[in-house]
Amino acid sequence: MLFKVAWRNIWRNKTRSIVVIASVAVGLFAGMFMMAFFMGLVKQEISSAVETQLSHIQIHNPAFADDKEVSDTIANAAAIIEKLKNDSTVKGVSGRVVAAGMISSSSAAMGVEIHGINAADEKKVSSISGEMKEGIYFSGKKNEIVIGQKLAEKLGVKLHSKIVLTFQSVTGDLTAGSYRIAGIFRSRNSAFDEMTVFTNDNELGQLLGTRSGIHEIAVILKDDKNVNNAATELKKQNPALLVQTWTELSPEMALITGIFDQIMYIIIGIILLALMFSIINTMLMAVLERQREFGMLMAIGMNKPRVFFMVVLESVMLTCAGIPVGILLTIGVVEYLAKHGIDMSAFSKALSQFGFSNIVYPELQTSMFLPISLMTGLAAILSAIYPAVKALQFKPAVAIHKI
């Protein structure tokens, strides 16, 4: 019956209670939506980085990873690639010849990382082939190169322009090759676009003098949850090689998700702290205007723990009524925007500089509902303490005769 009394007491002043419930709901929505937005942004960024740069797993000769000497190829690359291609959990494998070099047009020169690839294999691992702005992703002709739009702008070159790549061969001689631009791509990451060029692996191997040597094996799995298991397995099979997952290749990116989690709780905490003032205020008003009633209740035998409990209960019920509203609001809005996306093109220039995309698809963080609900409940209890103590201080003899 105490629950009944508390619940009905909340509705004695409907407007006031609705204001509190609405502010709790909106406060929680704001926090949870922000989380969904940033998580969506981060997850998109991660998958974009995985698709363009990182892959799920990369395999290198440990020496190559250290100083990028072209002589440090992967010893039994062909066998490893063959094996991975036959693995049913693997979506794509690409062996790459990688060299640092210089790209020069008639007007400019830039340092780049040259990826010698097999177009058919690389297509299964990287999304670049789907991000062509001009031309095509290798036609099979000789001396083709695919470069990023940003780089093309800097070099002042167009589709089908001729450029020259210069790099050190395996013997240490400076070697140059002349290429024609077959395609220009634009990924979400303009830094990557500026730094990476693609050519045929065999041609590059020949110029480098590494022949069929491979520097990098990139693997994409069918299910990204298997990454760690697959990497462990590969490490076991190839103890001499460096096997890295995308989180190892880019630990800062993996960290971001965890950091956002913590930031989120801090933000929700701040929102709740602000809400607490409104709850305290409301509960204090509710208690003070019922002074005579509390006097009467204590006169007829409602003891102090019960009075205290009732005030806390009212506060918790009032506040927690906002939780489902806030959660439903969040689910509704986030689900909708997860389908339709939030167009951030107004800010896209700045965003794409950091590799973020134009359209953000927020991602619902259902795992936060419980901890956030508990935090809100705690805030409600804390907010009730002062009003409840106030209620206990009423003297029945005085309170009853207050007009």
Added chain:
Amino acid sequence: MSYVIEAHNLTKIYNPKTIPVYAVNGVDLQVEEGEFTALVGPSGSGKTTLLNLIGGLDYPTTGDVKIAGVDITKMSENKLIDFRLQNIGFVFQAYNLIPVLTASENVEFVMLMQKKPKREREQHAIELLKEVGLSDRLNNRPTELSGGQQQRVAVARALASKPRFILADEPTANLDSKSTENLLDIMAKLNKEDKMTFIFSTHDQRVIDKARRVVTLVDGKIVSDEKQTQSS
């Protein structure tokens, strides 16, 4: 014969440091079980203060109050609440009832505080409301009841805890004469049939006429204490 209430040399001084008001001044009062006693006196004579003291709603400046032999003036506030719950029924002039509860829930509420089982609470509440003539108003909230009906619910509520006695401070002050008579009849009946002890303060001569004992206060002192025979 032991007394249900024994007040000895009771004094209550308000504002002792500034302008002291001797609201109750050296009162000795004994009440026996089964009394139907009116506390009368001019406004400001100390009726409410005295009722508060013997009901354990306030502490005296000096003197003591024994309820069934237990001195309540030494109890802590919280202990006193539980003591009131088990021993004393209250009917106030107004604002007796919990506004969000129905008549029967209001009556049940004290029994809930006493941790009585639900079945017993519900049954007893219905019985009590029937006794005060409100069996057709069980599920009405206070705002849906007349002043007289509200006071009858308050009497039923006061009875619900099975107290030793009921204190009523001007229970009829806000009632019209018909409701006043009705409430007094119910109280008199409960007094007669169930031996429930009532002590009530009043200004109303018709209410005073119904009492069997009339204690008159003036300036916080008892100036007369008379038994009167009952016509009804």
